[in-house]
Amino acid sequence: MTATIRLCHLYPREMNIYADRGNIAVFRRRSQWRDIALEVVEAGPGDPIDPGAHDLFYLGGGQDRDQAAVAEDLVATKADALRSAFADGAVGFFVCGGIQLAGHRYVAVDGSTMTGIGVLDLETRAEPDRLIGDVVAEATLNGETETVVGYENHAGRTELGAGAEPFARVITGHGNNGADGTEGAVSGRVLGTYLHGPLLPRNPWLADTLLGWALQHGTGETVHLTALDDDLEQRAREVARRRAGVRR
Numbered sequence: 502m503t504a505t506i507r508l509c510h511l512y513p514r515e516m517n518i519y520a521d522r523g524n525i526a527v528f529r530r531r532s533q534w535r536d537i538a539l540e541v542v543e544a545g546p547g548d549p550i551d552p553g554a555h556d557l558f559y560l561g562g563g564q565d566r567d568q569a570a571v572a573e574d575l576v577a578t579k580a581d582a583l584r585s586a587f588a589d590g591a592v593g594f595f596v597c598g599g600i601q602l603a604g605h606r607y608v609a610v611d612g613s614t615m616t617g618i619g620v621l622d623l624e625t626r627a628e629p630d631r632l633i634g635d636v637v638a639e640a641t642l643n644g645e646t647e648t649v650v651g652y653e654n655h656a657g658r659t660e661l662g663a664g665a666e667p668f669a670r671v672i673t674g675h676g677n678n679g680a681d682g683t684e685g686a687v688s689g690r691v692l693g694t695y696l697h698g699p700l701l702p703r704n705p706w707l708a709d710t711l712l713g714w715a716l717q718h719g720t721g722e723t724v725h726l727t728a729l730d731d732d733l734e735q736r737a738r739e740v741a742r743r744r745a746g747v748r749r
Contacts, residue, residue, distance in 0.1 A: 504719070505540060506557060506716060508525070508539060508542070508559060508715070510541055510544070511544050511560040512545055512563070512574075513543050516560055516568070516571060516599065518597070519562065521596050523699035524559065524561070524596070524708075527699070527705075528712060531712060535727055542554075544579065549579070550579045552582040557593075558594070560593075560599035561596045561597070561599055562598035562599060563598045572607070573615075576618060583620060584620060590717075592718060593690065593692065595694075600623070600625075600694060601617065603617060603693050605623065605624050607657065608625070608626045610627045610629055610656065621665050622663065623660060623693075624662070625657040625660075626657070628658055629656070632655055632695075633654045633675075634674055634745075635650070636649075636673065636674030636676070637671075637742055638668075640668055640669035642707075643710060645706075650704065650742055651695075651696025651703070652698050653697065658678040665687065667683035668693065668694050669683075669694075670682055672747055673745050674745070676695070690718070704738065713726055
């Protein structure tokens with residue numbers, strides 16, 4: 502192995518709805534194909550975090566009851582370390598319930614409030630009806646614009662503040678709130694999205710972007726990942742686009 506990426510999987514047992522753990526499998530396989538080692542450490546309730554020990558932190562989505570418990574523990578045992586890690590350039594990848602907890606707060610349908618860690622400038626309020634379905638959106642990262650496909654299922658309506666940029670602009674689907682055409686959020690190397698699936702198998706360019714950022718954090722050097730044969734993944738993405746009714 503020529504390099505190592507250190508990944509911390511946050512609350513893997515509590516926050517793994519819709520097979521979000523599959524994103525870890527994509528990170529692992531695409532790293533192996535390039536002779537890059539991927540070390541995965543899990544951090545559950547009560548576990549402390551060393552902010553300098555990881556290049557990439559991942560948090561998936563969960564049921565509301567699990568999310569409430571995780572929110573309390575996240576603020577109590579990990580928030581300061583995560584803020585320090587991201588300020589130092591570590592990568593954050595937050596999916597669905599994860600993006601809600603990466604923001605300032607999440608107000609549930611019953612009016613209860615979950616405090617987030619505030620690494621993304623956003624707030625979320627739940628509504629009784631859910632935003633569900635296939636999503637096709639256009640994302641720009643590292644100066645390159647790509648189409649992203651995925652599936653959303655969330656009651657939350659997320660509004661971005663001035664300190665966060667949308668991850669993508671919706672072509673079809675609901676996005677953050679069903680109103681302003683935004684999907685997800687990005688601030689530095691912290692990225693949040695509502696797209697489940699898991700997301701990365703059909704969007705290998707996004708997986709490589711996150712891996713590249715993580716390698717840059719670990720090595721301090723500009724990274725150029727070798728290209729892989731993504732024909733199968735591209736065909737899967739095209740099927741998703743057509744299923745969503747997008748032909749161009």
